[in-house]
Amino acid sequence: xxxxxxxxxxxxxxxxxxxxxxxxxxxxxxxxxxxxxxxxxxxxxxxxxxxxxxxxxxxxxxxxxxxxxxxxxxxxxxxxxxxxxxxxxxxxxxxxxxxxxxxxxxxxxxxxxxxxxxxxxxxxxxxxxxxxxxxxxxxxxxxxxxxxxxxxxxxxxxxxxxxxxxxxxxxxxxxxxxxxxxxxxxxxxxxxxxxxxxxx
Ligand code: HEM
Numbered sequence: 001x002x003x004x005x006x007x008x009x010x011x012x013x014x015x016x017x018x019x020x021x022x023x024x025x026x027x028x029x030x031x032x033x034x035x036x037x038x039x040x041x042x043x044x045x046x047x048x049x050x051x052x053x054x055x056x057x058x059x060x061x062x063x064x065x066x067x068x069x070x071x072x073x074x075x076x077x078x079x080x081x082x083x084x085x086x087x088x089x090x091x092x093x094x095x096x097x098x099x100x101x102x103x104x105x106x107x108x109x110x111x112x113x114x115x116x117x118x119x120x121x122x123x124x125x126x127x128x129x130x131x132x133x134x135x136x137x138x139x140x141x142x143x144x145x146x147x148x149x150x151x152x153x154x155x156x157x158x159x160x161x162x163x164x165x166x167x168x169x170x171x172x173x174x175x176x177x178x179x180x181x182x183x184x185x186x187x188x189x190x191x192x193x194x195x196x197x198x199x200x
Pocket of ligand 1: 005043044046047067069110121124125129147148181
């Protein structure tokens with residue numbers, strides 16, 4: 001729910017459980033008021049697929065960018081991610097899982113090609129991920145993006161559904177989830193187009 005997809009890529013908005021089939025990418029949040037995929041889920045904040053409420057769909061989609069996440073591991077892991085034990089509660093997580101996680105030296109290099117940095121990367125980070133009031137429909141505070149959001153993360157804003165697609169079940173009473181990514185730095189580079197290079 002924090003990402004908005006199961007580990008195999010299945011979107012949480014489409015399915016209660018992970019499916020082994022190739023994960024679909026052609027979907028939207030039209031029939032999901034946040035009872036399947038939380039309104040603050042990372043992929044919902046960073047690609048609202050027409051559900052953001054602040055702009056017409058085509059204008060909203062113009063903020064998307066070509067991305068590639070490049071994982072790195074500068075330290076050898078004691079335990080592989082697939083070998084980590086399950087934990088049902090935060091207390092169990094802190095006791096069983098947290099001591100096995102690497103403290104430094106692992107991460108993800110986020111790379112994106114942009115036509116306009118201000119309208120794509122920066123817009124996505126500032127106006128969507130860091131903005132607790134986005135999506136703007138329904139009106140209200142839905143919390144920061146739990147993966148990359150920066151700013152005040154107030155209790156009660158990030159709402160996780162207790163049951164999939166059941167509005168009557170209500171939401172979980174959880175601590176705000178944030179600070180997951182420690183930003184180490186970044187650079188903007190100019191990349192000339194092929195047409196430009198061919199015309200030199
Ligand atoms: C360490 C940092 C990050 C992690 C761990 C992370 C993780 C993920 C994961 C697991 C997905 C789902 C896979 C997919 O749909 O391709 C995803 C999708 C995405 N992320 Fe991130 N991400 C990070 C940083 C960022 C940043 C900085 C941005 C932009 C400001 C961003 C924008 C997106 C977008 C646009 C999608 C695709 C959503 C969709 O098409 O439904 N991510 N990210």
